[in-house]
Amino acid sequence: MFELDWSRPSALLALALPLALWVLARRPRPPRELATGTLAIWRELRPTGEPVGAARRRGVPWWVRFTMAALVCGALALAGPTPRPAEEERWIVVVDQRPGVFLPWVASDGRADERTRLDVALDRALALQLDPAEREWRRYVDGAWERATGAAPPDAWRVAPARPAVAPPWSEVDARGTLFVSDRRVDATLASPVWSGGGAVEGLVGRRGDRALYWRGGALAAGESLPPLRVAIDPEVPRELATLTAAWARERGAEIVAEDADLAVRAAPGGDGDDGEDSQDSKGSTGDAVRVRGASGWSWRGAARDLAVPGDARVLRRDERGAPRLVGTAGDLLLGLGEPFxxxxxxxxxxxxxxxxLEDAVPPPAGAVALAARADAGEGGAVIGPDPAGRSAPRPGAPFAFWLTLGALACAAAAARAGAALRV
Amino acid sequence: MRFGPDFAQRCEAFAARLARRRVGREAAGRASVLGPGEEFAGHRPYRAGEDLRRLDWDLYARLDKPFVRVERREAGERWTVWIDRSASMGVGPPTKLQRAAECAAALARVGLGAGARVRLVLSPGADATPSSIVLRRAADWGAALARLQGVRAEGRAGLAALWSRERADCDRLFGVGDFLDGDARGWFVHQGRGRRLAGLQWLAPEEFAPRVGRAVLIDPETGDELPIDVDAPLVTRYERRLGEELDHWRAGAARHGARHHVASTAREFEDALAPLLED
Structure with a gap:
């Protein structure tokens, strides 16, 4: 479906006419009184008459309905509808939301700015005089695309999301008429990268053991102690792996908790093998014995569990048939194997x-930004590629006003016919 | 009830048209309702529009004024027009009384033109007795028009009150009304013994073709009301039933050798009256 622009939007006020007609047609009105010399005949046909009230609400006759339709079509035609450029013909702006873009922007001379790298990149993107002006904005958070339209992105997009975002799947949206907005240049084939650049920003980069890890003075240094890591182990996790996890947690001084964990180790729920739907990425039936092999001859053998891969998760291990058996994000490991294991x-x-x-899945402390992201991003810039025109097959222009006028005339004719038919 | 400003002129033209057609029919050897009698009764002045063949050329040569011959039967005829003025005649527009009064006046004009003596009788309406207007000469016609203009549709007594009580002491008897208030036998009993009967039944357009929708139907004579939701199937049934009623009158007329014509008040009086006088 596409949207419309109106060349004379004030004409849409004429839509009040059919509305008024409807109200008038529906208003209660007493039955008309009619003198006749043939009452005896009517009494023969309906001896007792009708139990009608004095002011029953009337049904809307067909001639009124057709007249209303004619007025609606006429008002719409008068307003001059034209199809708005299709979504595919707008510029699509993909806004990076990874933690690095929310670092303060530092100029090449070392002068810090109040703006973030993302602010600078967006300002650069907004300064581009690209037609049409209408934009579709997209960001990739929590493993899914989020969209918005307008001249500028929502303000909330200029603030880091609560859960650190991963890199968008750039290749999915690498098409003409697309801007990639980030702090560094994103490689693209058809899309147009716009980036802020910016000097290095030292600070918290992660954890080392139970201490915060900082990048300071060009070197990594341990900082303050961090609260103990909280680890939750799903009861569905195979016993051997759960035992290993618990031992690893004790070694790190972590707490085993049931909820509100920093790291959750989970197993996909088991099914009876009949009613579960396989995800697109899984192969083989739930419950089948599958094997995940390591490079040095080791393997995990267990019952296959139906595993849906979240959008922001990475597939860490696959079984011999290629089905994902372990996926993870920061703070979450999800296993597609169950007992017997x-x-x-x-x-x-x-x-x-x-x-x-487990080590890889330990989430960084709040506010940590990876060292690579804190590193110098160089000079900002923009490389404008092809515009959106021709991204999709051109939509045939619909002569809306013509068809609406035709519809109005047809409805008017139908109304006249229906009105004439009242006299039977 | 009022006659239009050109009503008198229309009546003159109507009478002249009938006269021309009568002559045409005579030339073709056919009889006419106003057909010539066999016995010479006298002369009367020629009127514009009359067939010149009826002019008495000998008299014209002697007097230098145009006269036409008048035969005995036409000259001595007595015409009576019964007019329904009951409340149901007020249904319209145009009202049935309007058309009935126009017809009565036109019949009087035609009758006087043919040398007949004409008596217009109004049904009692709300009065106790019928009222009548007698026209012997053409000069009486204007006064008759004035009286007819004062008539209102009222009361319950219509044509049936006339045909059940009045003596039809005439050669030609016309009934003008809606014929909805009585037994046909009471009307047709007046046909025969040298008297010719002609009925003109007026109905309002909505009585012929009612509109669909909710209505409260009112009998103007009794005040009875009937709330009813008129839909298309009901209209069809009504029209069929009304058709049976009208056919009953037509069949009765045919059976008794009388004439009967049904017309909508949407039509002009000339169109409705001509079939009664020309056929």
């Missing part, structure tokens, strides 16, 4: 592989 081959290597995933 076993570590096979080199059991020690198999266990260490699991612990490596």
């Amino acid at each position: 076993a570590l096979d081959g080199d059991r020690r290597a198999a266990g260490l592989a699991w612990i490596a995933h």
Whole structure:
């Protein structure tokens, strides 16, 4: 469906006419009184008459309905509708929301700015005189695209989301008429990258053990102690992996909690193998024994669990048939295996592989930005590629006013006919 | 009830048109309602529009004034026009009484033109007795028009009150009304014994073709009301029933050798009256 622009929007006020006609047609009115010399005949046909009230609300006769339709069509035609440029013909602006874009922008001379790198990049994008002016804005948060339209993005997009975002799937939206707005230049084939650049911004980059890790004076340094890590282990997680997780947590001084965890280790819910729907990424039926093999001969063997991959998650392990069996984001590990489960081959290597995933999944402390993102982003810039025209097949222009006028005339004719038919 | 400003002129033209057609029919060898009698009764002045063949050329040569011959039967005829003035005749517009009065006046004009003596009788209406207007000469016609203009549709007594009480002491008897208030036998009993009967039944357009929708139907004579939701199927049934009623009158006329014509008040009096006088 497409939207319309109106060349004479004030003519839409004429839509009040059919509304008024409707109200008039629906208003209660007593039945008309009619003198006749043939009452005896009517009494033969309806001896007792009708139990009609004095002021029953009337149904709207067809001639009124057709007249209303004619007025509506006429008013719309008068307002001069024209199809608004299709969504595909607007510029699409993809706004990076990763933590690095919310760092303060630092000029090449080391002067800091009140603006963030994203502010600078957006200002640069907004300064581009690109037609049409209407934009569609997109950002990728919590594994899904979020959209907005207008001349500028929503203000909320200039503030870091509560949950740190991952990189958008740029290739999905690499098309003509698309701007990639970030702090660094994003490689694109057809899209137009616009970036802020900006000098290095030192600060918190992560955790090391139980202490915060800072990038200061060009080197990494441990900072203050962090609160103990809280780890939740789903009961569905195979016993061997749950035991390993608990041991790893104790070693790190982490707390095992049931909820409100910094790191959740979960297993996909088990099914009976009949009523579960496989996700697009999974192969094989739920409950089948599958194996995840490691490079050094170890393997995890367990019952397959139907695993849906969240949009912002990375697939960490796949089984022999290519189905994802372990996916993760910062603070979350989701396993597509259940009991019966076993570590096979080199059991020690198999266990260490699991612990490596736990380490990787430990979320950074609040406010941490990866060292790579804090590094110097260079000079800002923009490379404008092809515009949106021709991104989709041109939509045939619909002569709306013509068809509406034709509809109005047809309805008027129908109204006249219906009115004449009242006299039977 | 009022006659239009050109009503008298229309009546003159109507009478002249009938006279021309009568001559045409005579030339074709057919009889006419106003057909010539066999016995010479006298002369009367020629009127514009009359067939010149009826002019008495000998008299014209002697007197240098145009006269036409008048036969005995036409000259001595007595015409009576019964007019329904009951309340139901007020249904219209145009009202049935309007058309009935126009017809009565036109019949009087035609009758006087043919040398007949004409008596207009109004049904009692709200009065106890009928009232009548007698026209012997053409000069009486203007006064008759004035009296007819004062008539109002009222009361319950219509044509049936006349045909049940009045003596039809005439050669030609016309009934003008809606014929909705009585037994047809009471009307047709007046046909025969040298008297010719002609009925003109007027109905209002809405009585012929009622509109669909909710209405309260009112009998103007009794004040009875009937709330009714008129839809298309009901209209169809009504029209069928009304058609049966009208056919009953037509069939009765045919059976008794009388004439009967039904007309909508949407039509002019000339169109409705001509079939009664020309056929």
